[in-house]
Amino acid sequence: MKNIAQIVCEHPFFHGLDGEFCDLVCGCARNVRFNPGEYLFHEGGDADYLYLIRYGQVGLEIAVPGKPPVSFQTLHDGDLVGVSWVLPPYHWSYDARAITLTRAIAMDARCLRKKCDDDPALGYEVLKRLLPILTSRLQATQMQILDVYAAPEQSP
Amino acid sequence: MVPEPVRVLRRWQELDAVWTLELEPVKTGGRSFQPGQFNMLYVFGVGEVPISLSGDASETAALVHTVRGVGPVSNKLVALQPGDTVGLRGPFGVGWPMAAAEGSDVLIVAGGLGLAPLRPAIYHLMHHREKYGRVILLYGTRSPEDILYAGELAEWGERADLEVQITVDHAVSDWQGKIGVVPALLPTLDFDPEDTVAMVCGPEIMMRFTVNALRDAGVEDEAIFLSMERNMKCALGHCGHCQFGSTFVCKDGPVVSFDRVRGLLSLKEF
Ligand SMILES: Cc1cc2nc3c(=O)[nH]c(=O)nc-3n(C[C@H](O)[C@H](O)[C@H](O)COP(=O)(O)OP(=O)(O)OC[C@H]3O[C@@H](n4cnc5c(N)ncnc54)[C@H](O)[C@@H]3O)c2cc1C
Ligand code: FES
Numbered sequence: 001m002k003n004i005a006q007i008v009c010e011h012p013f014f015h016g017l018d019g020e021f022c023d024l025v026c027g028c029a030r031n032v033r034f035n036p037g038e039y040l041f042h043e044g045g046d047a048d049y050l051y052l053i054r055y056g057q058v059g060l061e062i063a064v065p066g067k068p069p070v071s072f073q074t075l076h077d078g079d080l081v082g083v084s085w086v087l088p089p090y091h092w093s094y095d096a097r098a099i100t101l102t103r104a105i106a107m108d109a110r111c112l113r114k115k116c117d118d119d120p121a122l123g124y125e126v127l128k129r130l131l132p133i134l135t136s137r138l139q140a141t142q143m144q145i146l147d148v149y150a151a152p153e154q155s156p
Numbered sequence: 157m158v159p160e161p162v163r164v165l166r167r168w169q170e171l172d173a174v175w176t177l178e179l180e181p182v183k184t185g186g187r188s189f190q191p192g193q194f195n196m197l198y199v200f201g202v203g204e205v206p207i208s209l210s211g212d213a214s215e216t217a218a219l220v221h222t223v224r225g226v227g228p229v230s231n232k233l234v235a236l237q238p239g240d241t242v243g244l245r246g247p248f249g250v251g252w253p254m255a256a257a258e259g260s261d262v263l264i265v266a267g268g269l270g271l272a273p274l275r276p277a278i279y280h281l282m283h284h285r286e287k288y289g290r291v292i293l294l295y296g297t298r299s300p301e302d303i304l305y306a307g308e309l310a311e312w313g314e315r316a317d318l319e320v321q322i323t324v325d326h327a328v329s330d331w332q333g334k335i336g337v338v339p340a341l342l343p344t345l346d347f348d349p350e351d352t353v354a355m356v357c358g359p360e361i362m363m364r365f366t367v368n369a370l371r372d373a374g375v376e377d378e379a380i381f382l383s384m385e386r387n388m389k390c391a392l393g394h395c396g397h398c399q400f401g402s403t404f405v406c407k408d409g410p411v412v413s414f415d416r417v418r419g420l421l422s423l424k425e426f
């Protein structure tokens with residue numbers, strides 16, 4: 001059976017990380033499991049953890065008053081769930097719900113932030129891995145906001 | 157070139173305001189076409205519009221078109237009833253590079269109604285499966301309710317020789333599939349960019365994002381093919397209505413390789 005250090009360092013988010021850094025971040029990690037329908041976190045809640053999916057599918061949702069929540073993204077094996085833990089005031093801006101049985105690594109965000117603050121080289125490594133994820137999510141959001149598949153406005 | 161009368165044999169609804177029409181030439185027999193080509197459909201007294209062929213090119217008896225009603229002509233087309241007659245010119249244009257893609261893997265990326273011009277290519281790949289490597293179909297649309305040809309997509313997804321992934325921009329809780337934009341599927345896909353021919357069709361913004369993701373993955377510009385939509389009049393390369401840089405979409409396209417339209421894709425149409 002793999003130990004937590006192996007699991008963390010083999011996850012795509014940390015893959016290739018320097019051994020010493022890996023030992024540092026492993027100190028913030030633990031294994032978690034979510035059943036289908038179980039929430040990882042809720043909008044407005046404290047972003048105390050980030051989750052690295054090992055297996056499973058997680059939906060990111062926004063609650064709509066009087067209607068079922070709308071999902072705008074699903075995340076899968078190897079993905080990172082949640083980016084609000086890196087930006088003050090560290091509050092989630094959406095809900096995250098397990099769609100299938102999901103096994104993940106929960107990283108204690110305070111612990112990781114502290115280690116990144118204490119060792120800027122580690123902090124830079126983590127940010128370099130986070131930035132492409134943020135950029136691609138921003139691009140996806142642009143396409144979704146533009147609603148590119150909507151029927152063009154009817155001409156008379 | 158004078159429009160030839162064709163009669164509506166059958167029609168069925170695909171989505172809200174989207175109908176598929178099966179047309180039969182009144183005077184001549186059926187006619188052949190290449191996947192990716194289009195016909196000019198003429199509603200008498202209203203106007204003429206380009207519409208892609210969306211049926212199986214190996215079945216020449218009837219011509220199949222999938223139309224979304226968006227304006228004067230297309231609204232009339234989707235309201236046609238069996239027995240009604242319209243005018244037809246075509247087929248026109250350069251289609252998907254089916255012959256050139258033989259021996260390679262084929263990656264099809266379709267967005268929304270863009271699956272319609274790609275469906276003949278998918279039929280062709282399935283009829284000649286042994287001539288191609290892996291065949292991957294990525295389809296993105298607005299929501300689960302907007303999935304075009306949902307039944308066929310489900311059947312294709314069952315086939316061992318076709319890899320199908322569907323994603324929607326947003327959904328409510330009972331959708332168990334993927335949610336997110338279709339270009340975002342590309343970085344997660346394990347494919348050989350050097351031996352892949354990509355065929356892309358959808359709204360132009362979706363195509364731009366998809367081309368970027370394909371290039372990031374290492375697919376050469378010459379191996380990325382797009383189906384361009386520009387307003388048309390003559391469809392014969394005479395009037396210049398559909399001109400896109402030095403390319404006449406009606407004659408040199410609608411399917412063009414990205415290296416021919418690089419730098420033009422983000423230009424506005426005037
Ligand atoms: C090569 C080619 C293949 C096509 N294949 C199909 C097809 O298979 N099925 C289909 O439904 N349509 C297809 N189209 C688009 C179709 O030709 C137009 O929707 C049609 O010309 C609209 O004419 P209209 O008189 O009904 O409306 P118009 O009054 O001309 O347009 C109504 C509204 O639709 C918008 N519009 C028009 N054309 C497009 C377009 N191409 N993309 C986005 N918005 C547009 C206009 O800006 C306007 O807001 C194709 C176009 C081309 C160039
Ligand atoms: S439509 Fe006339 S040149 Fe293309």
